[in-house]
Amino acid sequence: MTDNGDATPLVQMEGVNKHYGALHVLKDINLTVSRGEVLVVIGPSGGGKSTLCRTINRLETIDGGTIVFDGRELPAEGKALAALRSEVGMVFQSFNLFAHKTIRENVTLGPTRVRKIAKDQADKRAMELLERVGIASQADKYPAQLSGGQQQRVAIARALAMDPKMILFDEPTSALDPEMVQEVLDVMIGLARDGMTMVVVTHEMGFARRAANRVVFMADGQIVEESTPDEFFTNPSTDRAKDFLSKILTH
Amino acid sequence: MRWSTVDELIEYGPFLAEGFLENIKLSLVGFVVSMVLGTILVIMRVSPTPVLRAAGTIYVNVVRNTPLTLVLAFSALGLSDTLGLAFSDVPRTNSFWVVALGLSAYTAAFVCEALRAGINTVPMGQAEAARAIGLTFMQTLMLIVLPQAFRVVIAPLGSVVIAMIKNTTVATAGGYLADAAANMKEVFDTTGASIPIFLGIVVAFMAVTLPIGFLTGWLARRLAVAR
Numbered sequence: 298m299t300d301n302g303d304a305t306p307l308v309q310m311e312g313v314n315k316h317y318g319a320l321h322v323l324k325d326i327n328l329t330v331s332r333g334e335v336l337v338v339i340g341p342s343g344g345g346k347s348t349l350c351r352t353i354n355r356l357e358t359i360d361g362g363t364i365v366f367d368g369r370e371l372p373a374e375g376k377a378l379a380a381l382r383s384e385v386g387m388v389f390q391s392f393n394l395f396a397h398k399t400i401r402e403n404v405t406l407g408p409t410r411v412r413k414i415a416k417d418q419a420d421k422r423a424m425e426l427l428e429r430v431g432i433a434s435q436a437d438k439y440p441a442q443l444s445g446g447q448q449q450r451v452a453i454a455r456a457l458a459m460d461p462k463m464i465l466f467d468e469p470t471s472a473l474d475p476e477m478v479q480e481v482l483d484v485m486i487g488l489a490r491d492g493m494t495m496v497v498v499t500h501e502m503g504f505a506r507r508a509a510n511r512v513v514f515m516a517d518g519q520i521v522e523e524s525t526p527d528e529f530f531t532n533p534s535t536d537r538a539k540d541f542l543s544k545i546l547t548h
Numbered sequence: 549m550r551w552s553t554v555d556e557l558i559e560y561g562p563f564l565a566e567g568f569l570e571n572i573k574l575s576l577v578g579f580v581v582s583m584v585l586g587t588i589l590v591i592m593r594v595s596p597t598p599v600l601r602a603a604g605t606i607y608v609n610v611v612r613n614t615p616l617t618l619v620l621a622f623s624a625l626g627l628s629d630t631l632g633l634a635f636s637d638v639p640r641t642n643s644f645w646v647v648a649l650g651l652s653a654y655t656a657a658f659v660c661e662a663l664r665a666g667i668n669t670v671p672m673g674q675a676e677a678a679r680a681i682g683l684t685f686m687q688t689l690m691l692i693v694l695p696q697a698f699r700v701v702i703a704p705l706g707s708v709v710i711a712m713i714k715n716t717t718v719a720t721a722g723g724y725l726a727d728a729a730a731n732m733k734e735v736f737d738t739t740g741a742s743i744p745i746f747l748g749i750v751v752a753f754m755a756v757t758l759p760i761g762f763l764t765g766w767l768a769r770r771l772a773v774a775r
Contacts, residue, residue, distance in 0.1 A: 356676055374596075376684065383682025393677035396773045397696050407681035410691065441774035452677075459681055 305368060307332045307463055307494050308353055313362035315348060322348050324518040326362070330463070330496060335489045337505040337526070338498045340515035341541060346498040347390075349515065350467045353496065354385040367462060383411045386456030386464035390471050392448040394440035400427065400451050401436040407459045419458075426454040430484050446477025450484055463494035470501055502545065506530060514538045557744040560735045564745065567731030568752050574648050574716040574727065575756075579709060581652035586659025591689060593664055604660070612657040616715055620722030623650030628723075640726065647722035655712045662704045666697030671775075699771045706764025710757045728752070 308330035315323040322345045330336050338346045351357040352364060355371050355378060364371045366385070372378040394403050404423035408414040414422075427433040430450035432443070440448055449469055456464050466485065470478045482504050489495060489508040499505065505512055505526050512529040514522040514537075522529065522538045530546075533539050557564075592604030611619065627633045628646045635645035670693050678688040698705075717729035724730075728749050735745060 354680060356680065379679070379682045379684045381682075382680055385680075387677070387680035389673060389677065389680075391671075391673050393671075393673035395674060395677065395692055396775050397699065406691070407683070410687055411682040439774060455681065 306330060307334075307367055308496075309363075309365040310352075311363050311365075313349075313352065313359050313364060315352065315357065315359050315361075322518050323352070323359070326520060328513065328520060328523075330494060332462075332494055333492045334510045335493075335495045335497065335508050336511050336513060337509040338496065338513045338515055339500065339502070339505060339541075340521070344516045345518040346515050347467050350465050350496055350498045353465055354382050354387055356387070379411070383407065383459055384462045386459060386461035388449065388452050388456055388464060388466045388469045390468040392440070392445070392452050392472070394448055394451055394455070396440055399437050399439055400432060400443070403440070403451060404455050404458045407455065412459070423454070423458060426457050427451070429457075429487075430454045431480070444477060445473045446480045449473065449477075449481045453481075453484055453488070457488075463496065464488070466495060466497040466499065468498050468500070470499065500545070502530070514541070516541070554744045556735075556739050556742050557748045560731075560739075560745060561748070563735065564728055564731050564749060565752075567726060567728035568749070570644070570719070570724075570727040571713070571716040571729075571753075572756070574644070574651060574719060574724075575709075575713045577645075577648040578651045578655055578712050578716070581649065582655035582659050582712065585652060585656035586663060587694070589656055589660035590663040590667065590694075591686075593660065594667060594689070596685065608657045608660055611654055612661070614654075616651070616654050617718055617721040619654045620647055620650045620718060623647065623653075624721075624723040640724075643722065643724040644726075647719045647724040650722050651712065651715060651719075655708065655715070658708045658711070659705065662701045662708055663694070663697055665704070666699075666701035667693055669700045670696045696773050699768070699773050702764050702768040702771065706760055706768075709764075710760055713757055713760075714753060 306329040308328070310326050310328045313323055313326040314321070326349060328349075338349060340346050348357055352359050353366070366381060372381055394400075395406065398406065401420065401423050404426060405416070405419040408419040408422065409416055424433055424436065427436055430453055432447055432450055432454070435443060435447065440451070443451065453464075469485070470481050473481065478501070482501060485495070485497070485504065486508045497504070497509070509526045512524060512526050513520055514529065514533075514535075516537050522533060522535050524534070529538070530542065533542055589604050589607060592600040593608070595601055623646045624643070628642065634642055636642045674692055674696065675688050678692040683691065716727060719727045720730050732745060732749055736742065739745075
């Protein structure tokens with residue numbers, strides 16, 4: 298999945314700003330994501346992490362600055378935007394599996410409707426992906442019949458079915474019962490090892506340590522610190538990051 | 549009104565049944581056309597294009613707040629007579645279509661609003677996930693949002709359909725004088741008001757509308773989307 302021959306970054310954000318009314322949620326964000334990189338975004342709630350993640354496939358529009366994906370600025374709307382989104386997988390905090398469709402249909406919908414792949418071929422691929430995330434035996438059930446962890450693994454399979462150039466994870470384990478967090482993280486760690494480009498907004502410090510190439514610490518709409526996981530967790534350079542880490546790593 | 553003459557119901561039964569058949573035909577056309585038109589209207593009302601949204605909103609608010617008799621009179625006098633919109637050279641057939649489409653145009657506004665209420669129950673994340681895998685606005689609506697919205701509002705839509713079936717009895721307002729109510733009036737003109745005839749028509753309508761109520765209630769439970 299990595300495109301090692303191409304040295305240009307996959308995502309380039311320059312001077313990105315966003316407001317919700319008077320609230321300035323993204324302040325002059327400059328960030329690049331390289332191909333094959335696993336970028337973990339951490340920071341306190343309300344700091345703009347999710348918004349940042351959602352601007353990359355334009356589920357959130359921006360007020361200023363530019364976002365370039367794979368050499369092209371994000372299209373504003375229409376078919377071009379839909380085409381871009383088909384290349385960027387997304388996994389949501391609340392899973393968002395299509396509630397009226399079976400697990401298999403959830404995974405085949407994009408390939409058949411967006412990529413126009415034949416149904417039997419899409420079915421075959423869906424089963425391979427469901428096998429990979431360990432849900433193949435549940436393919437004919439509906440989302441509500443699965444546990445949260447299972448649903449989230451299906452959501453990852455749904456994203457993978459589009460053969461995306463990268464996957465955005467917006468707090469993928471935050472809505473899960475504690476005992477289901479690991480099964481989702483295991484799938485994500487597997488993806489990271491296979492070279493998938495990933496932007497992961499998370500509170501799972503263990504995942505950041507094990508799988509991230511780079512950690513971005515965001516607070517109050519700004520990128521406060523950017524470094525390797527080792528450096529960030531053992532020797533954070535800003536007081537804001539030190540303060541945050543002291544609160545979550547005390548036990 | 550008189551109770552005395554059950555034999556009048558039997559005597560005029562075939563004539564009244566003929567009229568009732570017209571109510572059924574109007575209902576069938578009205579059902580199909582109003583569902584299609586109502587769906588188009590709701591797509592307009594939730595579309596990202598301001599002009600379409602405004603047009604949908606204006607249509608619904610004007611049509612829904614106009615008495616059906618006026619909508620039908622307008623269809624007949626305004627569209628058919630003045631603007632010369634003709635569906636057939638046969639006056640009776642032409643009237644049928646004028647009324648059927650007027651009724652559909654009216655009912656579509658209610659179908660639209662029922663569907664829109666349903667769309668509001670579909671969580672935002674469903675549409676976001678659909679857009680995130682690259683579905684276009686129309687695909688998101690047709691494949692993800694509307695199917696879920698429709699299941700939520702099957703029962704209210706049943707009420708809309710029942711109201712529409714009963715509304716076929718004002719076909720006279722659009723110049724179509726062949727339905728059960730028109731025929732009943734014609735019979736009453738010769739026999740005087742007769743309770744058996746009156747009740748016979750009520751029972752005929754209930755025979756159609758009651759099962760629709762039960763069926764939609766059952767479907768609503770069966771097709772409910774688990775979340």
